[in-house]
Amino acid sequence: MGDSEKKEERPTTHSNSSSSDEEEGSDATMDMIRRFFAHTLNLGGSTDAKADPDFKVEKVIPNLSFEGFADHWREHGFRKIVTMVGAGISTSAGIPDFRSPGSGLYSNLKKYKLPHPTAIFDLDYFEKNPAPFFALAKELYPGSFIPTPAHYFVRLLSDKGLLQRHYTQNIDTLDRLTGLPEKKIIEAHGSFHTNHCLKCRREYDMAWMKAEIFADRLPKCEKCNGVVKPDIVFFGENLPQRFYTSPDEDFEDCDLLIIMGTSLEVQPFASLVQRPGPRCIRLLINRDAVGQASFVPWMDPHERSLLYDRPNNTRDVAYLGDCDSGVLALAKALGWEDELQQLITSEREKLNASQPQKKNEELDKDKPHSDPDDAASNSQTKKDASL
Known part of the structure; x- marks a missing residue:
């Protein structure tokens, strides 16, 4: 039904001037809604947000590609990083x-x-x-099992004084085995x-x-x-208290959220992506594309789902591949590759020293990523992401 038809159906209990003002206001509102759908939901035939000169997207960083993000990190750095991870960071360990x-x-x-x-x-x-x-x-x-390069990347962030908190859905304690301080870890499940x-x-x-x-x-x-x-945490049980009390502090002034190996389907863990402010960059490293909106966020001017595949994206970056390959690529781009590999080697030597010899042999046999140099080449045969 066209706008003119709608106007004819409106009751005429007000003066012509009042009615005209209402019609103009209604038209402006409808125009705003049309543009919202056209750009946010890709309705209207164009995927280019610049097609409408009145619809402006101010990006947090100029280039939201993975390479552009890495360049920004290398040149400008981050101060307060939060990580949230799921089962996908542990699959290359055999879990x-x-x-x-x-x-x-x-x-x-x-x-x-x-x-x-x-x-x-x-x-x-x-x-x-x-x-x-x-x-x-x-x-x-x-x-x-032994921690993966993705686990050790989080430990490296902590060693550099950049990690505010590490939220994990995993119950495997591999985060602890990296030597990551317990106070940094929130085991949501x-x-x-x-x-x-x-x-x-x-x-x-x-x-x-x-x-x-x-x-x-x-x-x-x-x-x-x-x-x-x-x-x-079983179905029917509450999550640990720290999961509810820590985010207010952790996400205040957080300038980078790194999301790895999770489907972002399990609540309330998945809701953590909503916690950072609109200037916080959100990096997804995951096998599959996840986190896209499945609803219209009427009440929020900043859509809080991940927007890396949307024309109105202002701050989200995605590396779609297995987690180990993602962190190795990022470490290389940042000039941290040697540091990360040295950390992996030294910490795995400590783990092996604490294990019986027979267990060492089993670990070396069963874990193709025990040599960090092989991680990238083996990554294509591994399954990633998904609690």
């Missing part, structure tokens, strides 16, 4: 992600005869039948690092839990005989 068809964790749980794949992380199901979870935990237990009895809440450490799991014993509390559960 499956959750959702990749065929290789993801949820695709390989048939042997546990669960009512549905996510039941293995369902608190109600665990309380009735904890055995499947502990069988899986033995396969995926921390200490059987918990981890195996601590464990508590479901009945009396008595705490048990990681070494105790590992001994029970690898002895094929159901971990039971020595005080009340209740089942002891790792402090992993």
